[in-house]
Amino acid sequence: MYLYALIFPIISVIAIIWFITRYFKGKNSFMTIVLWSVFWIVVSLFAIFPNMSITFARLFGITRGLDFIIILVFVILFYTVLKLYFIVDKMQNDLNTLVKEVALNNEITLDDEEE
Numbered sequence: 001m002y003l004y005a006l007i008f009p010i011i012s013v014i015a016i017i018w019f020i021t022r023y024f025k026g027k028n029s030f031m032t033i034v035l036w037s038v039f040w041i042v043v044s045l046f047a048i049f050p051n052m053s054i055t056f057a058r059l060f061g062i063t064r065g066l067d068f069i070i071i072l073v074f075v076i077l078f079y080t081v082l083k084l085y086f087i088v089d090k091m092q093n094d095l096n097t098l099v100k101e102v103a104l105n106n107e108i109t110l111d112d113e114e115e
Contacts, residue, residue, distance in 0.1 A: 008047035012040035039076065 019036050022028040046053045046069065053065030062068045 005047050009044040012044040015040050042072075 016037050019028055019033050023030065023033050046065075050065065053068055055065075057063065057065045057068035060068065062071065
């Protein structure tokens with residue numbers, strides 16, 4: 001048995017527990033827990049049973065298991081980057097709205113400066 005087959009399941013359990021505690025603190029949504037738990041369970045299964053990746057790869061028409069894992073990682077990274085982009089875009093719009101409101105509330109006219 002390889003060392004990674006022991007290390008990855010331990011890391012996976014720690015990561016899942018960490019996401020669950022963040023959920024109870026109100027920092028993560030339930031869907032986030034489900035997605036990350038599925039990801040870490042798949043990582044553990046691929047570490048313990050490496051031939052399983054070949055089986056999944058063939059289901060998707062990919063010849064090698066490693067190619068499947070790399071494509072899966074790219075999909076997850078793309079999803080994460082896209083989600084972060086939408087979060088930053090929303091924050092930028094909220095900040096623009098806030099700046100406009102503050103500017104309108106603190107409007108200074110020339111008449112006020114002359115007195």
